[in-house]
Amino acid sequence: MPIDIEIAEGVATITINRPERMNAMDADAYAALSAAWVQVRDDTAIRAAVITGAGDRAFTTGADIKSFLTDPADLSDFWMTQREQLLNRGLEVFKPIIAAINGYCLGGGMTLLLATDIRIAAEHASFGLSEVKRGVIPGNGGTQRVLAQLPYAVAMEVLLTGDRFDAATAARWGLVNQVVPMDRLLDTAREYATRIAANAPLAVQAAKELALRSRDMDLVSGLRLEQTMNRLLQFSEDAREGPAAFAEKRTPNFLGR
Incomplete structure (x- = not known):
């Protein structure tokens, strides 16, 4: 499965499971991730969620460009605004979402990060909105959330240069809550989720x-x-x-x- 979900003690752990593609997401993965967010929203047994990527190389690098270039969407899809809604495209999920960033968090990975509530990064994680280097712009809220979460000049640097930055920089800018060794990443994220799940x-x-x-x-x-x-x-x-x-x-x- 491109997306795995496990539920324990009120916490759902969602894993983007395409490590061979740097956890880049094709259409099937996006559909499965949308279904996972709906499950988090609707299942009363779930009180908080953790989102991460499989392996230790990438959280997600966003859309799997090769798959979309070979299978472009019909223009009619442009008006299907409510189909397979994603967390970062406007789906309302009021249960807290903790991101565990285990490597590359680029493009659509960054826009997903911007839609989460608490962020824990591994020491080797790197970040970037690189779309302008490819002739497009960040979608699914990338241009809409970055100014709300970073100082203006910093946000514009990230958005307009497309350059990557490391986990220490992300922490200094306030984009992530903690930077931890990789072997403590999931435990730290789940600790946050468990503490939240214990509340009303x-x-x-x-x-x-x-x-x-x-x-x-x-x-x-x-x-x-x-x-x-x-x-x-x-x-x-x-x-x-x-x-x-x-x-x-x-x-x-x-x-x-």
Whole structure:
């Protein structure tokens, strides 16, 4: 399978499994990845997800150019905007996504990274939006998210030169949370996911949704929506379980309802 998904203790681990192609994705891989994101979104047993690539050479280098050059899409596909939606193309997944960057994170790999919430990079990982070197532009949100996540001058350097940069630089720019040895990469990413999965899942999803929507709302509207969401959550079982567990000095058992 081009995409593997494993679920354990509330955490889904999604692996792009085409190491022989630097985990570049053809049409089948994109379709399978889309299905994996839908599963993460819809399965209440999943509270957080980790996305990584197979092997130790690449997270993903994005689209498998050779496969798309030999099998170009019909022009009619341009208007199929909701078909096989991807995380970085607009699919709304409010469960937290942690990226474990195990090597090359280039082109579509970078646009996927920009759609995740927490990022852990192996020491040898490298990054880049290299599309301008190929006569095209970053798709699936590459041009739309980079300015929101990096300082203007840095974002423009990344976007317009197409040059690669290393994991230490990514950390200095705030693009990744941690840089760790390769043998600690997945464990570190899963530690984040496990800690998040232990929290109240409705509150976690609400917090992520509010933070994302704040980018498109004025402050007054955002504060009002925040107030509304908090009021709604007060009627959940988890909102009663949290204070009760604190008072009883025990670990809360959040059920997501």
